[in-house]
Amino acid sequence: MNRSTLGPLVGLSAILAAGTAPAPPANAQDLRIGVRAALDVADPASSYSPNRNITLQIYEPLLRQDEALKPVAGLATAWRMRDATTWEFTLREGVTFHDGSPLGAEDIASTIARNMATETPLTYKSDLREVTSVEAEGSRTVVIRTRGPSPQLPFSLATFGIVSARATRGATPDEFRGGRAAIGTGPYRWGQWTPGQGVTLTRNPNYWGTAPHWQNVEFRFVSNDSARVASLLAGDLDVIDAVPPGLTQRIQAAPNAHLLSTTAIMMLYLQLDTAREQSPYVTGPEGQPLPRNPFRDLRVRQALSHAINRAGIAERAMEGAAEPAGQFMAPGLDNHDATLQPLAYDPAKARALLAEAGYPRGFGMTLACSNDRYPGDARVCQALGQMLGVVGIQTKVDTVPISILFRRRSAGADGGPDMAAFMLGYGAPNGLATSALSSLVQTMDRDRGRGGNNFTGYSNAKLDLLIDSAETDSDAARRSALVREATRMAIGDAPVVPVYFTKAIWGLRRNLTLTPRADSFTFADTIRPTP
Template sequence: MAPLAFRSLRSAALLAVLSWPCMAAAQELRIGMKAAIDSADPHLLFTPSRNVQLHVWEPLVVQDAQVKPTPGLAHSWRPVDATTWEFKLREDARFHDGSPLTAEDVVFSIRRAQTIEGVRTYRAYIRDIASVESAGPHTVLIRTSVPSPLLPNNLSTFGIASARAAQGATGEDFNGGRAAIGTGPYRWGRWTPGQDVTLERNEDYRAGPQPWSRVSFRFLGNDSARVAALLSGDVDVVDAVPAGLYDRVRNSGGKTHLEAATSLFALNLTLDSRARSNFVTGPDGKPMAENPLARREVRQAMSHAINRTATAERAMEGGAVPAGQYMPPGFLGHVPDVQPASYDPALSRRLLVQAGYPQGFGLTLHCLNDRFYGDSKTCQAMGQMFTAIGIRTTVEALPSSIFFRRALTGANGQPEFSASMSIFGSAAGLPDNAFTSLVQTFDPARGRGTSNLGRFSNPQLDALIDKAAATFDPAERQAVLEQATRIVFEQDLATIPVFYLKGAWGLRQGLTMEPRGDQYTLATGIRPAQ
């Protein structure tokens, strides 16, 4: 006879399984996903692919719903010295083929992520790594070329692959499943490019099997068709619900419900800081000898001309939240008292007079028309607001493929636009990525200012960004980032934040989920309602 304690535990476990709501009917979770994946390779960077891959390949460090680092395959980590990190691995992690996770798998995966060929890779996130080595079966030492206190955050971006399965593997080996061996709660099943992906439950997962025996991701790019699939019961969950369809999900007669939350993806207005600018004209319609956008008072005028609340509620139909800095509340690096600029057109006009432009000037505003719901409407609304204060604005909304080419290298290898709006969000959930990419002085050799479309430059700000990147103490680092935040948004207006996009999901009744700031749709965060 089994001991009483064991029988009690066994009975409790059985009761827990039997009491899980709708367990028998909820074995498969069907997710309608806006974007199709393009690879199963965990070391190639493409956001939709990563959304699916995180079920199969786990990173050393996992991001929570606010994209903050938590233990993953590494249960702990510590800086040994200014340029050395030690990561301790879980000893109970197993790959899907039953082999144990070892330090050699981590060494292999980091080296592969550093050297893999492709247009989109994770190399920028791990560029500081000089060497990686095993210091025992479950200990990894990573040495960096410079102090890198954010290395754990950056190592949350890609998954750890089996060295045995992935050594020498091709893209087809991953896509077809032969090399698709991870440690995650799901196994790679079947992928039909452009249509769907099916994942199978890992019955031997260390934390116990998930409630879903199978998870399927159907790629439904059309927003209305995706929501219609949810309402008809063809799928259980849909991602990227646009604000214009919120009510269809909410008012379904109790069949579905909506989950929405602020994401870390922020829309920013970038203004040209160079001496002359391509799309600025005087009252006579001719090019101007100097660039008014380089003046602080003009930037302030444009910021106060933006009615962020109306833009978020009307142009975006409730699908956005006004922004005053790169990181929203609740995320790393947010500075609570740095608020969105007030909407004050009268102040804007006074600032233009102070700047020496009482008659205003002409401007072309370039925006995206295929990046997010409401992008073109937002662009038109912004153009009208600038025109209302005397900056006569023409709007040109472009598809992504054209916008980014011209924005980055459109005119003789230089950014072409005078004023442009685009979305930025850090895959690592770090304000540093926004500072380094968007406002640090352009320096391609060092990987600085790669998306600094206005060629803004402030040596004091550069020094603070570099100091934050080398500071290990979290409180001290936050203090440095606060100084940088105040320079960017209160002193110089290096870029002008407009709003944070909301992430929104539709779910059938009987399901719950925790919305994520990175807008990922993870089956591990979706559960039958209790």
């Protein structure tokens, strides 16, 4: 990944004057982290990224993810395929849970079974859909069998934390919130959660790895960007995440703080209503109903993509805190294809394609976006609306809280979205291109764990087969070729239109550093005082 301190960005609001007094030093054993997105579920079976950001510091995965999301040794020190459907993992010796009980194969099996049985919307079911059994062979060997070939299973096993089978058996949500069931092996123990305000963690004195530097870690939920930055500069916080592009200069100009950044796995994309023959959310240029949904026509989808000035969004709307996206995986991540570039910004070509498709005067639509989930999301949405309007797609922009947008994806009378197009972000938790393909463009099939984020009814049998083949081919070179073919097919068909990759940006006290991660997570054990 492209890790760096962040260079100068443009666009500082006039009300955000530089010149902040140096912050007082924090207690050497305490760390205060301000995060934009709040924890909403204490149970580590939730795959929602803001929850994982905190729970993965309490519950460690069988394998860890490095900063580019590749699996590395964790609770398991070695792993291999015995045959096409059998994986063997060797557990690390001497690992104990926070309550002093030893880690065993039954904890691995219990965690996997628990995650497969969880019924909430955001789960790990799709990552574990091929697992059929987990068994112990002796004290340190775990054998996982799968329904079919699963060469990428280690990537998926690195996404979720292992819980204590004894502590979580029959546990209620209150017991996770209160701490009785919150027993992991991680460097930090569960402390206290005040919903809407924050979470406290404490050092695990018996941690198997490098001793945690911090005695107490406090995660404060500060959704307001300006408030989060102000708290850092005032010395009330030591580290903040999700620094918005419009406030980076304020931190750069401060004597007591600095920035670190990396290109993140999070891709912001438009998903288009391609399934309905007629869409109630698309109208003619005078607001009249249309006999056919324009987004059923590939030329219209291509026109929309050509209308987007991705470089302009990255440089101006996101003030340098983004990279234009023409595929599902950012540079440095699994199966990023450096030869696959975004469709060129070409308003004239967009208008010509619309005319060729039968819409010389364009049409009207609503574009829905979040206004509280991704840095700059509402501002980007407004910019997109203006760009589409230039080519004749008269766009009403509707920005709402992310919780409302999630509901609206399937709130239409027919179970589809109640909008013509919406902007969301997606970053595969396991860092795999196949997961992005399966989630975003494969035909939705809840029973098979396919198409989990394909809410517009798009379906392409040939693409489905390519994705399935890429997930099961044990030859790495063939698998990469299949991924490239599937990616190019999906991008060419354009049911999903990538817009940009975000940059994860952290603000830190001048005397602190951290390891930037592609998943944007802020792990306390990577934060250290500078020498």
